[in-house]
Amino acid sequence: MQPNQKQLKTIHQTLGTCRWVYNKFIEINQLRYKNKLKYMNGYHFSKWLNNEFIPNNSDKLWIKESASKAVKQSIMNAHQAYQNAFKKQKGFPKFKKKQSTGSYYLIGSIYCERHRIKLPKLGWIQLKEKGYIPNYNIKSATVLKEFDRYYVSVLVDEKPKTIFKPLQTEGIGLDLGLKDTLFTPKGVHIKDLRKNKRLIILNKSLKRQQRKLSRKQKKSNNWFKQLLKVQRLYRKIKHIKQDIKRKSILPIVQENPQYITIEKLNIKGLTKNKNLANAFQQVGLGYIVEWLKQKCCEYGIELRQVDRFYPSSQLCSQCNHRQKMPLYKRTYQCERCGLEMDRDVNASINLKQATDYIVIV
Structure with a gap:
């Protein structure tokens, strides 16, 4: 979208308010914990903020200037982060710092025309894509x-579109890795993104622009201009990677397999490996899994997931013999039946044949 200067000011102010409220929720609950008091949930914090804190602090009236639903949602986001921590699903939430990115939620009188959209507190905003x-x-x-x-991302209540699918084929297994990001039993794969020519050129340009940024005086006008160049390059690289992954996954899903089996990846554990951490971050396996979940849900395909300790690379897909397979060995040669096959194709066949799994979609 293309907001004007007044709308930009409102957006930045709302983002700042939501960040401040989120941090305030964490601060209050940390103080309550130190004083051995009970956790204050989002509902009670909202009542305290609106009925006690703001009326007694005249310098905090600017909170009321932002969209009330955006502030409320920020409180509930912090509350949900604590609930996830209590359930030991994630760590405890941390304070948010001022960043070049951010978002906030709106609900209420939202109207849209072909070339513009009306949002609470912002009014009509021109849309770039009509x-x-x-x-x-x-x-x-x-x-x-x-x-x-x-x-602007909009939630619309409408009937799902009819997807014309071919006759259902047999299930497939997807092996995720570094050398080749994704492999199927037929040999279809996403090539290593680190070898993509366009990405190599952009990464070289990024390094050059980062060196220029390091030579600028921090927080000066030239520093901010150079920072924007670096940020634009990051965005361009991210979008190219997403485009490659989406276009590679879609044909696999459109074949309408009976099921798709993947392995559970310990992304946080993999990124702790000093030698491979950068490679895993460059490939972005987590995004592939999330996009695969979305497409399987859309096309009505069962998505299976085996345990992360399942030895898909060590098993022979023909005789089920297990042997050690270090990373430098790219061809699987079975010591029992003599099968010789690419290790990634062999792993994808083992995933397809796996019987111990959980269904995630």
């Missing part, structure tokens, strides 16, 4: 800031 958002049954919107660009 005709994509339907102008009926709009439930909510999320305003996103990404460096020097602004986006």
Whole structure:
């Protein structure tokens, strides 16, 4: 979208307010914990903030200037982060710092026309891409800031579109790795993103621009201009990687397999490996899994996941013999039956044949 200067000011102010409220929720609960008091949930914190804190602090009236639903959602996000920590699903939430990216949630009177959208507190905003958002049954919107660009994501209540699918084929296994990001039993794969020519050129340019940034005086006008160049390169690299992954996964899902089996990846554990951490971050296996979940849900395909300790690379897909396979060995040669096959194809066949799994979609 293309907000004007007044709308930009409102967006930045709302983002700052949501960040401040989120941090305040964490601060209050940390103080309560130190004083051995009970945890204050999002509902009670919202009542305390609006009925006690703001009326007694005249210098905090600017909180009321932002969209109330955005502030409320920020409180509930912090509350949900604590609930996840209590369930030991994630660590405890940390304070948010001021960043070049951010988002906030809106609900209420949201209307859309072909070339513009009306949002609470912002009014009509021009859209850069026209005709994509339907102008009926709009439930909510999320305003996103990404460096020097602004986006709006809209939730619309409409019937799902009919997807024409071919006859169902047999299930497949997807082996995820570094040398080749994704492999199927037929040999279809995403090549190593680190060898993509376009990405290599952009990464070289990124290093050059980062060196220029390091020579600028921090927080000067030239430093901010150079920082924007670096951020734009990061965004371009990210979008190219996402495009490659999406276009590689879609044909696999469109074949309409009976099921797809993947292995559970310990992404955090893998990134702790000093030798491979950068490689795993460059490939972005987590995004592939999330996009695969979304597409399997859309096409009605069962997505299976085996345990992360399942030895897909060590088993022979023909006789089920198990042997050690260090990373430098790229061909699987079975010591029992003599099968010779690419290790990634062999692993994908083992995943396809796996019987111990959980269904995640």
